[in-house]
Amino acid sequence: MSLSRSTGTGSTVAPSGCRWCGIEARGHGRQHVVGVGWHVWTAPTLQQRKERMLQRRAVRPVRKPGPGGR
Numbered sequence: 001m002s003l004s005r006s007t008g009t010g011s012t013v014a015p016s017g018c019r020w021c022g023i024e025a026r027g028h029g030r031q032h033v034v035g036v037g038w039h040v041w042t043a044p045t046l047q048q049r050k051e052r053m054l055q056r057r058a059v060r061p062v063r064k065p066g067p068g069g070r
């Protein structure tokens with residue numbers, strides 16, 4: 001796995017990540033986002049959680065259920 005910048009598009013966001021920037025609470029601190037400004041971690045909306053979970057699913061490779069799967 002290569003270390004890519006989290007600012008790129010297409011990166012998955014933790015479902016419990018900040019409402020504004022997507023960073024999780026433990027690593028958040030104060031962040032600046034254009035249009036929002038400086039902010040502390042804010043709980044995402046239910047809709048955001050749902051969308052993020054769906055995004056994660058879409059990115060995760062689908063494994064075919066095979067015989068003797070690990």
Ligand SMILES: [Zn+2]
Nearest residue numbers: 018020021031
């Ligand atoms: Zn944030």
